[in-house]
Amino acid sequence: MTYDIAIVGGGPAGLAAALNACRRNLRTVVIGKEEFSSKLTQAHRIDNYPGLPSVTGEELARKLREHAESNGAVFVKDEIQSIYPEEDMFNLYGREHQLQAMAVILATGITLGAEIEGEADFVGRGVSYCATCDGMFFRQKPVAMVGYIREAEAEVAFLAEVCSHVYYLPLYKNPGPVDSRVTVIEGKPVAISGNGQVERFTTTAGIWEVSGVFIERAGRPAGQLIGNLAVDAEQFIVTDALQATNIPGIFAAGDCTGKPWQIARAVGQGQVAALSAAHYLDTLKKRQTV
């Protein structure tokens, strides 16, 4: 069968898109790599998804999925490798499945390669990728920030206000001035370690006792799924305010469209993408009837 809408990615953006697509009575499939978004389920606690205070990432992932599923969304566990357009339709090739849909919503998120030793082990237990989301959990505690990109400086300024001390490792050229409460470390990250929770951050310049390590990296988005898709200088998918990409019938939402990376933003964009896809399908059907 040909679905009305195929959604590539089962994170917050994809699940929110699925919900609205189903509310519009469209045959909707969500293709996700994992049962639940691993980035979401690893979050120990999420305090800024409006209306659901203090949920764990796993709870939120389950709620979003159940909400979409109870409205009729079909889930397929697979990783889409490429998408090829065919007259008024798209073929999606996964590792195991091949699917067809009239419209596609890309909600592939970003891939943050875990490269520091111990980083992957302590995600949600002291390692964080979002100072706004998690900074308050480290109030009056010492933390480190590893900044692969200049955007880390604004996060460091915020952490300096909240935490008892901030060690900052800038890993790009010509870092700017930082708050006087911040110790800038000229070295490379070596390992994150501790007993269940982050306790130590080892660098080539020394070992620091910290409760948290924040990491700010450029994401590696998946704009290369389909030929000629417009992406920006950082490889994020370019969309208009209605989440349409440069290819008619292809929409995008969430982290794969760029910063800021926020769950509620991804969810809102997912819903808008679904409405825009619904509108596109209406237009398509009208054209086919003529």
Place this chain on the structure above:
Amino acid sequence: MTYDIAIVGGGPAGLAAALNACRRNLRTVVIGKEEFSSKLTQAHRIDNYPGLPSVTGEELARKLREHAESNGAVFVKDEIQSIYPEEDMFNLYGREHQLQAMAVILATGITLGAEIEGEADFVGRGVSYCATCDGMFFRQKPVAMVGYIREAEAEVAFLAEVCSHVYYLPLYKNPGPVDSRVTVIEGKPVAISGNGQVERFTTTAGIWEVSGVFIERAGRPAGQLIGNLAVDAEQFIVTDALQATNIPGIFAAGDCTGKPWQIARAVGQGQVAALSAAHYLDTLKKRQTV
């Protein structure tokens, strides 16, 4: 005192902005006309706010408000009449209060004038402004759509699929072709009536028995609060992808920035606006220190 961020409007966009602003440790005030957003609390049931299936508008409004309040947001009940910039700062004039803030987030929503007799009485009891949100509640039931603008046609096409019958009153020039399941009525709306729930829709062309009346009107947004604020042809506030307006320090989020009108979109935009305002304040402070 001068607040870091003043948020004008206490609906979903404003409350989500307040939550993220507080998570960034900023002194945040929300100025709302009413205790809770009336547009939100009038919704009988909201089925497409991801993660919170089947909430009433009142429940969702309370949850969003409590979430912001428990993180430190201050609420002021007032209606802001005008905003005047003063060196690196804004003065906000309400009917009763005058406030000062370093940055402002406009989340004023839209004003949908209730003009059909009985319309205001039946909001949430058969009268709806969003086919996507509420269409499914009228599955296999007869409904009417009053379209003041051409955008209503897409909504009518959706309702035709879901409802047992759709009566359509286009109130603009040269309406396009509609689905064969739709009866186009050439007349003007007169009154909406019923016993507790919508039962009848009276027009100059006849009286129709319906369970719901959908109304699609152009909104009247509040872009005129501050001089030189850029608005589009429909008077919606123009923002970039980070919710910044053309005036440094003034951000906007939610329905006042245009369509589609969706709670989750407003919430996501509110959160992004708060982060952008936080970034603006960082830059401002850095400049002041130099």
